[in-house]
Amino acid sequence: MDSFTLLTLGPVVPVIVLTDAGVAPELGAALVAGGIKVLEVTLRTKAALAAIRRLREEVPDAIVGAGTVRNRAHLEAALEAGAQFAVSPGLTPELAAAARGTRVPFIPGVATPSEAMRAEDEGFSVQKLFPAESVGGIKLLQAMASPLPELRFCPTGGIHAGNAGAYLALPNVLAVGGSWLTPEPLIAARDWAAITRLAAEAAALRRNEPHA
C-alpha cells in the first residue's frame, strides 16, 4: 500500500498517546467499531512500541502506524514492532534515506512550501501539514494548491470535530489527523463506548472527491 491509498482509508487518523500498552487492544477495537481503522500510535511514550505490537496482534482490522518518528532508529524500532506505516512531524535527510529503504508508507511533516518541495524532492508527495492550525491551516493549504498541484496532505495539529470537515473539503487533503478521538480522560476511564461514538462521528465525515 502507498501513502495515498493509506490516507484515503481515513478520513481521520487518530493520533494515539498511550502510557499503558495494556489498553491498546480495547482502544483499537473501539475505534475500529466506530469505522476508524488507520491508527497512529505516537512514539512519545515508553509504552508506544508495545502498544503497536498489541494492536497488530489483537486488532487485525486496524492498520497500525507509528507517529513522532524523528530518526532512523525510531523508524527501525517501529517497523520491528510491526508498524504498517510511519509519520513524522518533520523530515531530515537521514530520515528520508531510511524511509526510502522501507516498504511501508512514510509520511513526512512539512510546514512551509520550501519544506513541502524538499520532501517532494526526497520522493514524498503525500505529506503531513504540521502543526496545521498554527502554520496557516486551511488558508495555507488553499494557497499551496496551485503552485504545488501534485502534493496531497494530511493536516494534523489543532484539528477537531468542529473544523475537520472544512479541511476534508479541500481537494489537496486526503485525510486529517488528530488526538480528539482518543482523549486521555476517556482512555483513563476506559470509556470505549464514548470513543466509538467519537470515531463514528469522524468516520461520517467525507472527503471531497476526486483527489487523483
Ligand SMILES: O=C(O)C(=O)C[C@H](O)[C@H](O)COP(=O)(O)O
Ligand atoms: O506526535 C507527532 O508526531 C505529532 O506530530 C504531533 C501530533 O500530530 C499532534 O500532537 C496532534 O495534534 P492535536 O490533534 O492538536 O493534539
